[in-house]
Amino acid sequence: MAGASYGKQNFEQFVSEDSENEDDIHGVDATLFAGTVVSDADWTTETILSQLKKGNILLSPAFQRRDAWIG
Numbered sequence: 001m002a003g004a005s006y007g008k009q010n011f012e013q014f015v016s017e018d019s020e021n022e023d024d025i026h027g028v029d030a031t032l033f034a035g036t037v038v039s040d041a042d043w044t045t046e047t048i049l050s051q052l053k054k055g056n057i058l059l060s061p062a063f064q065r066r067d068a069w070i071g
Contacts, residue, residue: 043051051057 048057
């Protein structure tokens with residue numbers, strides 16, 4: 001597997017001092033997220049296109065967590 005040799009040393013070049021970490025959530029009221037539901041879904045091409053047209057999916061958001069694209 002080509003990505004298997006991509007180790008911590010290489011990963012650290014992408015981590016900046018202002019990167020997010022668990023310390024960022026200290027002091028956040030956990031009850032704010034009590035009703036949050038997370039689930040996986042297999043969307044059809046039609047559904048994805050529909051969501052793009054409605055503006056529910058942003059391909060170039062102003063902010064994107066780096067973790068979303070790693071792994």
